[in-house]
Amino acid sequence: xKTLFEGTTIVCVRSGxxxxxxxxxxxxxxxxxxxxxxxxxxxLYNEKVLAGFAGSTADAMTLLERFEERLEQxxxxxxxxxxxxxxxxxxxxxxxxxxxxxxxxDAGATLLLSGAGDVFExxxxxxxxxxxxxxxxxxxxxxxxxxxxxxPRVAKRAIELASEICIYTDSVVTLEVLEE
Numbered sequence: 001x002k003t004l005f006e007g008t009t010i011v012c013v014r015s016g017x018x019x020x021x022x023x024x025x026x027x028x029x030x031x032x033x034x035x036x037x038x039x040x041x042x043x044l045y046n047e048k049v050l051a052g053f054a055g056s057t058a059d060a061m062t063l064l065e066r067f068e069e070r071l072e073q074x075x076x077x078x079x080x081x082x083x084x085x086x087x088x089x090x091x092x093x094x095x096x097x098x099x100x101x102x103x104x105x106d107a108g109a110t111l112l113l114s115g116a117g118d119v120f121e122x123x124x125x126x127x128x129x130x131x132x133x134x135x136x137x138x139x140x141x142x143x144x145x146x147x148x149x150x151x152p153r154v155a156k157r158a159i160e161l162a163s164e165i166c167i168y169t170d171s172v173v174t175l176e177v178l179e180e
Contacts, residue, residue, distance in 0.1 A: 013151040067082075103128070
């Protein structure tokens, strides 16, 4: 199975008003691991929004900065900020070439953003992006169905399990949580 991005896994799990987003820390260059503790999940907009990114590091950081700007302009409105970012991403000649995806969430919604113009809310209470996303998604869904674990534990363990299968994902996990 070929994935669009090799080099990261991000998973977002929610239950009620609690949202947890976790990401691995591995950065690869070709066939070499060059960093194991990168922080690919962040809290934004007064710690009310979570954002995780997959893809080229420089491209993802550029998009993260642009998303932060949109959040400020839209006063924290997640959907409007996401739509504005993706519109700019598709129309701007320089941004159009960026190879990255983002998963963003607040207390009310989780959205997946791509350079293809996608802004959508994944079904259910789990979403993921990146090279190990299928593994993390399956693990998190199984834990949600079969356990009563809190969502931070589910998100962290899903990344750890993905790291045991995906060579582009490691078990150094960054976990951020929003609770209302």
